[in-house]
Amino acid sequence: EAGVTQFPSHSVIEKGQTVTLRCDPISGHDNLYWYRRVMGKEIKFLLHFVKESKQDESGMPNNRFLAERTGGTYSTLKVQPAELEDSGVYFCASSRGAGVSYNEQFFGPGTRLTVL
Amino acid sequence: ELKVEQNPLFLSMQEGKNYTIYCNYSTTSDRLYWYRQDPGKSLESLFVLLSNGAVKQEGRLMASLDTKARLSTLHITAAVHDLSATYFCAVAFSGTYKYIFGTGTRLKVLA
Numbered sequence: 001e002a003g004v005t006q007f008p009s010h011s012v013i014e015k016g017q018t019v020t021l022r023c024d025p026i027s028g029h030d031n032l033y034w035y036r037r038v039m040g041k042e043i044k045f046l047l048h049f050v051k052e053s054k055q056d057e058s059g060m061p062n063n064r065f066l067a068e069r070t071g072g073t074y075s076t077l078k079v080q081p082a083e084l085e086d087s088g089v090y091f092c093a094s095s096r097g098a099g100v101s102y103n104e105q106f107f108g109p110g111t112r113l114t115v116l
Numbered sequence: 117e118l119k120v121e122q123n124p125l126f127l128s129m130q131e132g133k134n135y136t137i138y139c140n141y142s143t144t145s146d147r148l149y150w151y152r153q154d155p156g157k158s159l160e161s162l163f164v165l166l167s168n169g170a171v172k173q174e175g176r177l178m179a180s181l182d183t184k185a186r187l188s189t190l191h192i193t194a195a196v197h198d199l200s201a202t203y204f205c206a207v208a209f210s211g212t213y214k215y216i217f218g219t220g221t222r223l224k225v226l227a
Contacts, residue, residue: 003158004158033213033215035217042217042218042219043204043206043215043217045214045215055213056213091159093159095213103147103208104161106158106161107151107158
């Protein structure tokens with residue numbers, strides 16, 4: 001079974017540009033999550049999809065960030081326009097649907113975003 | 117506020133020694149997870165702890181959960197170089213799916 005994949009692995013952009021990160025969850029996982037780790041600090045939750053619906057977007061930092069999951073499969077996270085403080089590692093995770101009591105999340109390798 | 121504290125942040129230890137990483141959290145939780153991350157790689161699931169008093173062991177690693185004290189420990193026995201990595205605890209608080217992570221512990225095992 002393939003794991004969670006993310007693309008690109010690294011992205012270097014200039015302040016003010018736009019970047020789109022992609023996440024492909026494990027096949028059959030209804031839940032998809034985005035997290036990020038900034039400057040060696042703790043990994044912080046951004047948002048949670050159940051299929052194509054946003055279940056919890058309480059961690060999204062501001063309206064420069066837009067996440068989508070059309071069709072309930074892969075997800076994209078767009079940052080527009082990027083700012084210096086957006087630099088960090090963006091992780092995607094997925095888990096099975098509701099009813100699985102412990103909802104273990106499986107993580108991708110992350111996308112390292114550097115904004116210059 | 118939902119908060120998870122993990123210590124130490126850095127740990128350098130000799131091969132063959134024992135040590136413990138601590139994870140404290142601020143309010144009631146029914147799910148606690150430990151992950152390992154090697155540089156540039158995914159977070160690899162190590163343990164899922166679901167109930168008070170849960171203890172799980174895999175090789176040289178043993179994790180436990182005390183929900184009354186709101187504390188989990190990850191104990192390393194007779195460390196070997198291959199255990200060098202960053203270890204994270206993550207807590208899912210009741211009624212939510214999202215994880216709240218600790219700061220991570222960067223472990224370096226010296227030969």
